[in-house]
Amino acid sequence: MTSAPTPIRAMNERLQMVAGGGPTVIDGKALAARITASLTTDVEKFIAESGVTPGLAVVLVGADPASQIYVRKKVALTEQVGMKSFEHRLPADTAQADLLALVDRLNTDPAVHGILVQLPLPPQINAKKVLDAINPAKDVDGFHPVNVGRLSNGTGGLIPCTPLGCMKLLDTVIDDYRGLKAVVIGKSNIVGKPVALLLLERECTVTVTHILTRNLPDIVRDADIIVVAAGSPRLVRGDWVKPGAVVIDVGITRVVDAQGRRSVVGDAAFDEMGHVGAITPVPGGVGPMTIASLLTNTFQAASQALAAQPHESGTGGAEPEDEALIVIPQVDSTTL
Ligand code: GUN
Numbered sequence: 342m343t344s345a346p347t348p349i350r351a352m353n354e355r356l357q358m359v360a361g362g363g364p365t366v367i368d369g370k371a372l373a374a375r376i377t378a379s380l381t382t383d384v385e386k387f388i389a390e391s392g393v394t395p396g397l398a399v400v401l402v403g404a405d406p407a408s409q410i411y412v413r414k415k416v417a418l419t420e421q422v423g424m425k426s427f428e429h430r431l432p433a434d435t436a437q438a439d440l441l442a443l444v445d446r447l448n449t450d451p452a453v454h455g456i457l458v459q460l461p462l463p464p465q466i467n468a469k470k471v472l473d474a475i476n477p478a479k480d481v482d483g484f485h486p487v488n489v490g491r492l493s494n495g496t497g498g499l500i501p502c503t504p505l506g507c508m509k510l511l512d513t514v515i516d517d518y519r520g521l522k523a524v525v526i527g528k529s530n531i532v533g534k535p536v537a538l539l540l541l542e543r544e545c546t547v548t549v550t551h552i553l554t555r556n557l558p559d560i561v562r563d564a565d566i567i568v569v570a571a572g573s574p575r576l577v578r579g580d581w582v583k584p585g586a587v588v589i590d591v592g593i594t595r596v597v598d599a600q601g602r603r604s605v606v607g608d609a610a611f612d613e614m615g616h617v618g619a620i621t622p623v624p625g626g627v628g629p630m631t632i633a634s635l636l637t638n639t640f641q642a643a644s645q646a647l648a649a650q651p652h653e654s655g656t657g658g659a660e661p662e663d664e665a666l667i668v669i670p671q672v673d674s675t676t677l
Contacts, residue, residue: 396424399415444471571592
């Protein structure tokens with residue numbers, strides 16, 4: 342007896358017919374470009390209707406080369422979609438108290454709707470203390486315990502950017518998640534745990550694995566969806582993945598081969614994945630979606646800040662016609 346195709350398999354069969362066989366390579370760069378284009382229109386409308394420009398403050402402490410590149414990209418894209426960017430570069434020897442004082446100022450600055458403190462922070466600074474000091478309503482990274490709690494009980498809040506990006510990538514190839522088996526490799530607070538919660542929210546059966554998990558290949562072999570965020574180049578081999586499964590590869594590692602050639606590889610052995618249903622490439626998969634999600638979160642934070650403002654009423658307040666003009670975009674985390 343053959344079992345009925347799962348929604349994911351039915352979807353992938355259709356996609357493979359279109360693509361002429363082989364896996365669907367989920368183009369994160371193109372999806373991120375579509376999201377930022379649509380956000381540009383939303384931001385323009387938001388500014389015209391509210392007079393408020395969404396603003397993102399990015400704080401970089403020290404001169405870590407990778408962090409500098411990420412911050413530069415975040416600032417450039419924030420401005421590209423029409424939002425304001427407030428960049429704060431602090432020296433590597435910044436005292437924790439000074440960083441906390443800056444976070445405090447940003448928390449109360451009405452022009453700042455989102456705050457991101459780039460990680461890693463120098464050793465003299467307790468990152469948890471700093472992240473916990475960010476106003477949860479401005480916590481566009483979704484790392485504050487209030488947002489973590491909201492995610493865990495499914496009551497909205499700001500969702501961490503990389504997991505949000507992973508879900509949007511999955512949404513391009515999966516219609517109905519209910520009952521699908523998802524395996525998450527990696528249990529970090531930034532990716533593994535939140536992505537597992539998002540998959541659970543969609544009613545997947547979720548297994549979270551990590552470095553000490555026994556029989557990892559056997560567990561992965563059973564999965565319809567695999568999200569790998571282990572930071573271990575080419576960890577997931579072709580024979581770990583069943584035909585038709587979807588692989589989201591969060592890993593990105595720079596490697597040099599025996600001939601001295603440099604390349605960037607993911608946590609999945611991409612060249613061994615000819616039989617899978619869909620897979621994200623590295624680079625060009627999850628990476629661009631992380632920044633797109635940061636911008637989405639900043640817009641969500643600005644929209645919610647505006648909605649939370651007390652409405653003027655009575656004498657001297659906004660006329661009903663004026664109020665009708667203020668359209669507050671609603672961002673529903675369950676549809677993201
Ligand atoms: N460093 C690497 N990834 C991230 C991220 O998602 N947020 C912050 N704040 N720092 C990072």
